[in-house]
Amino acid sequence: MSLDNRSLNGRRKSVSYAKWGYIFILPFFLVYIVFTLVPQVLTIYNSFFTNYMDGLKHIGPEFVGLKNYVSLFTPNKQGSILILKYAANTMILWFLGAVPQFLIALLLAVFFTSYRLNIKGQGFFKTVIYMPNLIMASAFSMLFFTLFSKVGPVNQFLQQSGIMDKPLDFFASKVTVRSLIALMNFLMWFGNTTIVLMAGIMGIDQTLFEAATIDGANAVKVFFKVTLPLLMPIFVYCLITALIGGIQMFDVPQVLTNRLGMPNRTSFTLVMYLNNYLSTSKNYGMSGAISVIIFIITGILGGIVYKFLSAQYKDPVEKPRRARKGARK
Amino acid sequence: MKKLISVVLCLLMLVSIVTISKPAAAEDSQGKVFNIYAWNEEFKGFFEKYYTVPEGVTVNWIINPSDGGVYQQKLDEALLNQASAADDDKVDMFLAEADYIGKYVDSEYTMGIDQIGYQNADTMYEYTIKAASDANGVCKGVSFQCCPSALIYRRSIAKDVLGTDEPDEVQALLDSWEKFEAVAADAKAKGYYMTASFAETYRVFSNNCTMPWVDEEKNLQFDPMIDAWIAQTEKFIQNEYTLDCGIWDDEKNQQMFADGKTMCFFGPAWYFNFCMGNAQDPEKGCKGDWAICEGPMAHFWGGTWLLAAAGSDNTAMLKDIFETFTVNEEVCENLVANEAQYPNNTKVVEKFANDPTYGSEFLGGQNDILAFSKLTGNIKWENHTNYDQILNESLQSCLQEYFKGSVDKDTALATFYQKINETYPDIVTP
Numbered sequence: 105m106s107l108d109n110r111s112l113n114g115r116r117k118s119v120s121y122a123k124w125g126y127i128f129i130l131p132f133f134l135v136y137i138v139f140t141l142v143p144q145v146l147t148i149y150n151s152f153f154t155n156y157m158d159g160l161k162h163i164g165p166e167f168v169g170l171k172n173y174v175s176l177f178t179p180n181k182q183g184s185i186l187i188l189k190y191a192a193n194t195m196i197l198w199f200l201g202a203v204p205q206f207l208i209a210l211l212l213a214v215f216f217t218s219y220r221l222n223i224k225g226q227g228f229f230k231t232v233i234y235m236p237n238l239i240m241a242s243a244f245s246m247l248f249f250t251l252f253s254k255v256g257p258v259n260q261f262l263q264q265s266g267i268m269d270k271p272l273d274f275f276a277s278k279v280t281v282r283s284l285i286a287l288m289n290f291l292m293w294f295g296n297t298t299i300v301l302m303a304g305i306m307g308i309d310q311t312l313f314e315a316a317t318i319d320g321a322n323a324v325k326v327f328f329k330v331t332l333p334l335l336m337p338i339f340v341y342c343l344i345t346a347l348i349g350g351i352q353m354f355d356v357p358q359v360l361t362n363r364l365g366m367p368n369r370t371s372f373t374l375v376m377y378l379n380n381y382l383s384t385s386k387n388y389g390m391s392g393a394i395s396v397i398i399f400i401i402t403g404i405l406g407g408i409v410y411k412f413l414s415a416q417y418k419d420p421v422e423k424p425r426r427a428r429k430g431a432r433k
Numbered sequence: 434m435k436k437l438i439s440v441v442l443c444l445l446m447l448v449s450i451v452t453i454s455k456p457a458a459a460e461d462s463q464g465k466v467f468n469i470y471a472w473n474e475e476f477k478g479f480f481e482k483y484y485t486v487p488e489g490v491t492v493n494w495i496i497n498p499s500d501g502g503v504y505q506q507k508l509d510e511a512l513l514n515q516a517s518a519a520d521d522d523k524v525d526m527f528l529a530e531a532d533y534i535g536k537y538v539d540s541e542y543t544m545g546i547d548q549i550g551y552q553n554a555d556t557m558y559e560y561t562i563k564a565a566s567d568a569n570g571v572c573k574g575v576s577f578q579c580c581p582s583a584l585i586y587r588r589s590i591a592k593d594v595l596g597t598d599e600p601d602e603v604q605a606l607l608d609s610w611e612k613f614e615a616v617a618a619d620a621k622a623k624g625y626y627m628t629a630s631f632a633e634t635y636r637v638f639s640n641n642c643t644m645p646w647v648d649e650e651k652n653l654q655f656d657p658m659i660d661a662w663i664a665q666t667e668k669f670i671q672n673e674y675t676l677d678c679g680i681w682d683d684e685k686n687q688q689m690f691a692d693g694k695t696m697c698f699f700g701p702a703w704y705f706n707f708c709m710g711n712a713q714d715p716e717k718g719c720k721g722d723w724a725i726c727e728g729p730m731a732h733f734w735g736g737t738w739l740l741a742a743a744g745s746d747n748t749a750m751l752k753d754i755f756e757t758f759t760v761n762e763e764v765c766e767n768l769v770a771n772e773a774q775y776p777n778n779t780k781v782v783e784k785f786a787n788d789p790t791y792g793s794e795f796l797g798g799q800n801d802i803l804a805f806s807k808l809t810g811n812i813k814w815e816n817h818t819n820y821d822q823i824l825n826e827s828l829q830s831c832l833q834e835y836f837k838g839s840v841d842k843d844t845a846l847a848t849f850y851q852k853i854n855e856t857y858p859d860i861v862t863p
Contacts, residue, residue, distance in 0.1 A: 157509070158859050159819050160509060160512065160513070160536065160537075160540045163858075163859075180847070180851070182844075182847055250683075253682075253683060253684070254684050255683050255684045255687055273677075276837045276838070276839050277839070364830055366839070367834050367840065368834060368839060368840045368844060368848065369848060377855075380852065380855040380856060381855050381856075383501070383502065383503075383506060383856075384502045384506065384856045385856055385857060385858060387855075387858060390855075390858075
């Protein structure tokens with residue numbers, strides 16, 4: 105629109121571009137409503153019904169109120185509430201993978217963006233660390249299953265090099281199975297986190313780093329006093345998305361432990377629990393109830409992380425506040 | 434003007450799409466696409482080799498793994514949509530295993546073979562017909578094989594442990610569980626394993642159960658035979674007569690190589706080609722170093738049935754396939770000679786059993802057809818439920834943790850019951 109045009113329309117106070125904004129975001133909302141919101145509401149609705157298949161016969165749907173939820177939280181004969189056990193498993197598995205994931209990703213992001221280190225061949229490294237994320241999780245799990253089986257190459261190496269005289273059964277111990285799952289999740293996701301954190305760091309004004317260095321701050325101090333506070337919005341975003349992904353952890357333990365979550369279901373996650381109800385008998389009632397619980401847990405944990413971390417770093421300087429506001433939108 | 438042109442073009446496009454997608458009128462009542470659901474490539478191989486597909490018909494194989502009930506899930510979805518599916522998308526034929534055939538036979542999703550004009554031949558084994566028949570005696574399909582299962586042993590190890598590798602003599606030394614366990618101790622003393630998986634003998638016991646997994650009120654029940662299997666396996670694991678891996682694991686399969694240390698396996702005729710690839714390996718294998726005998730208990734294992742899906746528009750082809758794999762003697766003979774199968778045709782069986790020149794190269798010249806034919810009389814079709822596959826699979830996987838020593842027996846059984854509660858809400862567990 106040229107200046108002339110604007111003066112012609114001078115009587116109008118301003119041209120409203122807002123409607124174009126709404127039109128452009130409309131497709132997203134349509135897709136969201138059809139593919140996410142409606143199924144979500146239906147899931148909640150289904151969780152109040154008995155509805156499953158017995159072989160080829162359909163049982164229900166019959167309204168049962170909160171019965172599905174009650175049975176999920178009823179202790180079994182051994183006195184444990186299984187869904188809580190599986191929720192704890194899920195969080196442990198996520199935590200074991202997420203801690204190294206964020207530490208390594210932060211470190212790499214700082215290295216790659218440091219104007220002092222000025223690392224060569226960044227494109228190559230960034231591609232390589234991102235690679236594991238491109239492999240299908242199930243294929244990756246099959247690979248690990250074969251590698252660490254009792255007759256797999258890892259055991260062959262351990263025996264031939266004299267470290268072990270008997271093959272080690274990696275899938276018989278809680279510690280090894282959980283470590284393997286954590287290792288795989290770490291390998292698959294640290295590249296992704298690195299890239300996002302790097303983008304966050306590159307968004308920080310370089311002059312701040314230079315100023316801090318001139319003031320005599322060493323690298324560690326710069327990291328904790330400048331980089332980390334200013335990176336916090338992006339960091340929290342990464343953490344919450346990783347947390348949501350972690351709560352929904354399924355494919356890696358499912359394939360690696362052949363659906364069993366062995367030993368003794370100590371690596372059995374919430375979604376594997378859900379899948380057990382859903383896969384054979386199409387039990388929409390029970391799996392719906394588990395979904396709703398997962399949804400609530402996700403909401404609560406996401407809220408806690410957000411409150412806790414963003415409260416600590418409130419407005420250290422004027423500039424990042426604007427940046428944070430932008431990120432929130 | 435531009436608008437007009439674009440509207441006209443759009444209309445033209447629509448018209449052309451509609452005309453293209455209009456189905457060509459069927460030339461006769463038979464469909465042009467034949468859809469088969471299966472859980473592995475075994476039958477597909479036989480089908481492609483020995484069955485000539487009528488001209489103009491495309492055969493679609495939809496293959497999903499059986500493990501964890503995936504095959505049943507996918508098949509169920511397709512069958513439930515059968516009524517609304519287009520003719521060419523309908524399931525025409527599907528394969529089913531002994532563990533769950535009842536679920537499909539006793540449903541409206543299969544059709545009686547009389548509806549496609551096929552009649553069971555009297556050369557077929559009785560139990561294969563019973564398995565494919567519903568409560569009213571309507572037969573819904575056929576099997577191309579009969580699956581008496583035998584004890585498959587390594588001749589060289591048997592010679593070392595028992596002093597003989599002659600099937601009759603070996604059988605005399607292994608014809609009860611007491612003898613089997615005693616020999617296991619001897620084998621162990623000489624550095625061998627009796628079996629290569631904790632679940633190797635599971636089918637032998639479970640096939641001799643006197644009651645089904647669930648009673649009429651759907652209460653889960655443990656047959657004394659299952660308890661006997663658990664007790665024996667405890668002993669075998671404790672004494673290291675067997676390995677703690679599953680029956681399909683690589684660790685077990687490696688025992689079939691020439692340098693394997695395991696004496697006994699259990700399996701029917703399909704086991705040789707389908708599961709003993711390592712033994713047949715030209716370099717690392719030990720072809721010819723094997724033989725079969727009945728073992729401690731008569732039993733059968735598995736079997737693949739071909740079922741006619743209700744709503745199929747390829748009835749003539751269905752009939753043709755059924756005939757090819759059951760009454761066509763040439764095909765049945767090829768199944769024996771080239772595929773090491775035990776056919777569902779007594780006439781062909783007799784021919785091979787009485788042929789002094791016939792012997793299996795894999796079994797060191799032993800006439801496997803003759804040996805298996807002596808076991809067929811013991812096969813009874815009883816005590817099956819629709820839940821057998823998942824129950825058998827889950828019991829083994831839950832107890833494996835107990836046998837490995839990760840959990841105690843009660844915990845393992847509690848996990849088994851939990852798995853049942855999750856999978857089959859109707860079954861009442863202890």
